Amino acid sequence: MTPKRVELDLADLSVRQVNAALQAADQGIFHVLHPGGEHALACGLDAPIEVHVDGHVGYYCAGMNKHASVTVRGNAGTGCAENIMSGLVRVQGDASQSLAATGHGGLVVVEGSASARAGISMKGVDIVVGGDVGHMSAFMAQAGHLVVLGDAGSDLGDSIYEAEIFVRGSVASLGADCEEKPLDEEHRSILAGLLQRAGFAVDTATFKRYGSARRLYHFSIDHMDEY
């Protein structure tokens, strides 16, 4: 049976009405029209529905997503897919700061660039950015993967825990306790899987890998310069 296609037009409906309809659905394809940069659109979803937002969105679009697939056909404001648990969030334009902040799982794809603090405190989410990421990306990143096809801003991976970062372009600077690591076969395989899931056909050999030096895991007076 073909899933039903539903249009939700923000020219006629409130954000609450649109979100209530999406949160109540357990299946279906939904098109959210005239988003007009509204905040908190398609947040708190908890079912394998498909949502297409036809335009730009404000803060926290697809926040705390579970199971759903949300595509933004435009740019996304701060905290897109924050604390995502599972499912897929794709931004076809650019994303503002704190992309997928604290995300626990799922996949977040930005076809353009993402601003500062992409993947801040990420806890298992996979993030693939087609363009660049801003400063302090993957700050305190705990788990998951951040893949950047363009360049990374300053202080990449500052105070990083066990997350993995792959960057194809330049890195302005690494943050405290973040270091370059070998890109071995195991990691190339992980990277290839992420790129394939995100829909980017790029040679994995062109990336560098970064992760935690694990020097700050226990407080030590010998590392005072890094604190």
Added chain:
Amino acid sequence: MSDHPDKPHTPQTVPRKSATFDDYTLSEIRRAAATGIYDIRGGGAKRRLPHFDDLLFLGASMSRYPLEGYRERCDTAVTLGTRFASKPIELKIPITIAGMSFGSLSAQAKEALGRGATAMGTSTTTGDGGMTEEERGHSAKLVYQVLPSRYGMNPDDLRRADAIEVVVGQGAKPGGGGMLLGQKITARVAAMRTLPEGIDQRSACRHPDWTGPDDLAIKIRELREITAWEKPIYVKIGAARPYYDTALSVKAGADVVVVDGMQGGTAATQDVFIEHVGIPTLAAVREAVRALQELDMHRKVQLIISGGIRSGADVAKALALGADAVSIGTAALVAIGDNDPALEEEYQKLGTTAGAYDDWHEGNDPAGITTQRPELAQRLDPVKAGRRLANYLAVMTMELQTLARANGKSNVLNLEPEDLVALTVEAAAMAGVPLAGTRWIPGSDA
């Protein structure tokens, strides 16, 4: 008189220690010199501060009519979250249990807090690290904290909470993040926080996806959208600039503002932070109330005060100054067995004494409360400990009613600043009530 008949007597002064370099200060200098690391501890400010003890109730007199102590009704119920939430939280007593994490506390301690609070019809609160089944299962009313770290943050828990508390700061360390050292990062705690086992964990001090009150307003809207506008949303601030922070919390859309003074405890942070950042609880209450009153939001946005609340008298004074409820943390831990003199021998082995034990971060608590060591945690019987907490809350509530009746109030929320005077100039200025025996309110324009 000289020992020797030929030698004149020279009077000697008694040895005098410096008030500036007192014994504690000297010991801290020696400790710092020996270790090269700052002192970390749990709890709140230990220094002497102006507090509710510096206020007195006037009681009834010619112009005020008292209520009969054991007969006439004195209501204690309070409803929190009446501004926007479709399901406000209704408490039988205006005393709640403050946010304390599983991780800093044992699962048994969290269960005990839930049991005690539930028995008295009040709420308890999660902490850094998320919600455990023990605390959800044993807390009829549970407030779920949204902290900067977002450890264990989960939309399912958000939806099964009774209220949500966005934590901007806490009184022990306004501007500081959480700290949980490796000794307490067991496999279960590590898994809940998505961290490697055994590392020193320092939580973020800033939220990852918002900065400032304008962003917070949008964040709160998102939380409401995720929970269908049902849950009361609290904003908790460490007492620093309570007038502005309360006003900005209201602007951001809070249903409830929680103001935590510097006597409020923490699981662990630097001693220098605890003792030197933030302001006393007494100094924060009236400023927070003033902000609400100027915005015509007093009693519409509820105010919870915490930090050093120990008795029904403290509760009554906080309410009289304009709070809607209080929150207790340290006192609740003491009620369930923290720092019990019965464990003195074990405290001595840890180099301390009952009443002073504050190395909560080390996880060696003989009372089984601030520990993750199973052999210590199992010492705490959550049923008995929960009963002790319920008893303590009952006593505080009866004390509160006693004072309210004495001031002629049939509802504890009818207590008012006019029922109070201050014993010191400092307390009079901070609380905005007259110095006892005068009409002088220092700093007042009147």
